[in-house]
Amino acid sequence: MPSEQWTHPEPGDGPAAVAAQPSPEQVIAGLRATSEGGAELTQLLTPEGERVPSPQFDKYVEDVDAEALRGLYRDMVLVRRADREANAMQRQGQLGIWVPLLGQEAAQVGSGRALKPNDMAFPSYREHGVAYARGVDMKDLLGIFRCTDHSGWDYKAHGFHPYCIVIGNQVLNAAGYAMGQKFEGKVGDDDGEATICYFGDGATSQGDVHEGFVWAAVYDAPLVFFCQNNQWAISEPTERQSRLPLYQRARGYGFPGIRVDGNDVLACLAVSRWALDECRHGNGPVLIEAFTYRMDAHTTTDDPSRYRLSDELEEWKLKDPIERVRAFLARGGYADQAFFDSVQADADAFAADLREYTFNMPEPPPERIFSNVYAEGNPVLDAQREEFLSYLDGFVSAGEH
Incomplete structure (x- = not known):
C-alpha cells in the first residue's frame, strides 16, 4: 500500500491503513501532510499576489472588484495595527494579557466578511479581526484584556458571541445555537441563517470540539467549523496532534471538510461564503481548515523562541496575507502609493484612538x-x-x- 494512502485515503483506493500498525513510511507521510499546504489547498491569490482561477470558487467572489479588494486590504491593515498597539500596551502594563493575531488577518477578515447580518459567530479569544468585520468596536475588546469587562458589545446586534477562554468550549455553544436555528426552521433557502465557530488546531484535541462535530452532524446543524491551523498549539506543532490533515477529520463525522490558504483573504472569503451557503440551505455542517501561521507568540506570556526556529518564521513572512493583496493591487494598477499611505495613516490614527481610550479607561464600580x-x-x-x-x-x- 502506498504511503499516501495513510494521509489521503479515498473510497475505492484499497484498504485503509490500520491505525494501530502504520508503517514508518505512513507515519512520515502523515506528519508531512500536517505541515504542508498540499495539493488540496484552495488558493486564489498566491504569495506573490498573482490571481489563481478556481472553477469551483470564483463565482463566490464575482462581486469582489478592485474597490472591494482595497476594502479587504484596509481591513487587514487596520486590524494588524490595532493588534500591534494592543501588544505594546500589554508590555507597558496597560493590559493584563494580549492574544496576538499577527499573520491570521486574512483568515479572520475573509471569513468575517462572508457572514450575513442574521448569521452568528462564536469566537475563541483571538478573533479580533472577526470582531472588527462584525462591526464590534475594538475598544470593547480591550476591557476583556484589561480585566474590567467580559464583553462590552451587544452580541445579538453584531452577531458575534462573547469571547470564550476555555479551549474548545465555544464549539459546543455554537452547535447548540445552530441546532436551534435548524429547529426553528431558519434554514432551507437563500434567506436562511448560519453559524460559524472559530477554534485553533490545538482545540481539535479537546473533547468539546468532537462532541460539537457529532451533534452538528446528527442534526444537520447549519454550522461552519472554522479551524485556524496556525501550526502551533501553544508550544506543540500540529503533527504532534494529528496524523491526518485536520480537514480530513470531517469525513469521519459525515460532513465535508476543506483546506484553504489561510493567508489568502480572497480564498477565505470565497470558501467561507460557499460553506455558509451550504449551511443556510440545510446542507451543513462544514469544516474549514484555514492553513495559516501564528507569526507572534501564543499570548504575551509565551516565548515562541523556546520551541520553534526563526527560519520557520522567516519562511512564513514571505507568505504574509497583507503583502500579497498589496502586490496584486499594485501590479494591476488598482492602487497607488497614495492609497497605501492613506491606509497606513488611517491605521495609525485607529491605533492612537485605541491607545488614548485604554490609558483613560475608567475603572468599573x-x-x-x-x-x-x-x-x-x-x-x-x-x-x-x-x-x-x-x-x-x-x-x-x-x-x-
Missing part, C-alpha cells in the same frame, strides 16, 4: 460584577451584592476614623 448575571432579578444574588458592598463600605468607615 464594584457592583458591576453583579450586573447582567441573570436576565431577571435574583434574591440570592441581590443579597450577595448588598453584603459585598457593605463589606467595602466598612473599609471607608474605618479610614474616616
Whole structure:
C-alpha cells in the first residue's frame, strides 16, 4: 500500500491503513501532510499576489472588484495595527494579557466578511479581526484584556458571541445555537441563517470540539467549523496532534471538510461564503481548515523562541496575507502609493484612538460584577451584592476614623 494512502485515503483506493500498525513510511507521510499546504489547498491569490482561477470558487467572489479588494486590504491593515498597539500596551502594563493575531488577518477578515447580518459567530479569544468585520468596536475588546469587562458589545446586534477562554468550549455553544436555528426552521433557502465557530488546531484535541462535530452532524446543524491551523498549539506543532490533515477529520463525522490558504483573504472569503451557503440551505455542517501561521507568540506570556526556529518564521513572512493583496493591487494598477499611505495613516490614527481610550479607561464600580448575571432579578444574588458592598463600605468607615 502506498504511503499516501495513510494521509489521503479515498473510497475505492484499497484498504485503509490500520491505525494501530502504520508503517514508518505512513507515519512520515502523515506528519508531512500536517505541515504542508498540499495539493488540496484552495488558493486564489498566491504569495506573490498573482490571481489563481478556481472553477469551483470564483463565482463566490464575482462581486469582489478592485474597490472591494482595497476594502479587504484596509481591513487587514487596520486590524494588524490595532493588534500591534494592543501588544505594546500589554508590555507597558496597560493590559493584563494580549492574544496576538499577527499573520491570521486574512483568515479572520475573509471569513468575517462572508457572514450575513442574521448569521452568528462564536469566537475563541483571538478573533479580533472577526470582531472588527462584525462591526464590534475594538475598544470593547480591550476591557476583556484589561480585566474590567467580559464583553462590552451587544452580541445579538453584531452577531458575534462573547469571547470564550476555555479551549474548545465555544464549539459546543455554537452547535447548540445552530441546532436551534435548524429547529426553528431558519434554514432551507437563500434567506436562511448560519453559524460559524472559530477554534485553533490545538482545540481539535479537546473533547468539546468532537462532541460539537457529532451533534452538528446528527442534526444537520447549519454550522461552519472554522479551524485556524496556525501550526502551533501553544508550544506543540500540529503533527504532534494529528496524523491526518485536520480537514480530513470531517469525513469521519459525515460532513465535508476543506483546506484553504489561510493567508489568502480572497480564498477565505470565497470558501467561507460557499460553506455558509451550504449551511443556510440545510446542507451543513462544514469544516474549514484555514492553513495559516501564528507569526507572534501564543499570548504575551509565551516565548515562541523556546520551541520553534526563526527560519520557520522567516519562511512564513514571505507568505504574509497583507503583502500579497498589496502586490496584486499594485501590479494591476488598482492602487497607488497614495492609497497605501492613506491606509497606513488611517491605521495609525485607529491605533492612537485605541491607545488614548485604554490609558483613560475608567475603572468599573464594584457592583458591576453583579450586573447582567441573570436576565431577571435574583434574591440570592441581590443579597450577595448588598453584603459585598457593605463589606467595602466598612473599609471607608474605618479610614474616616
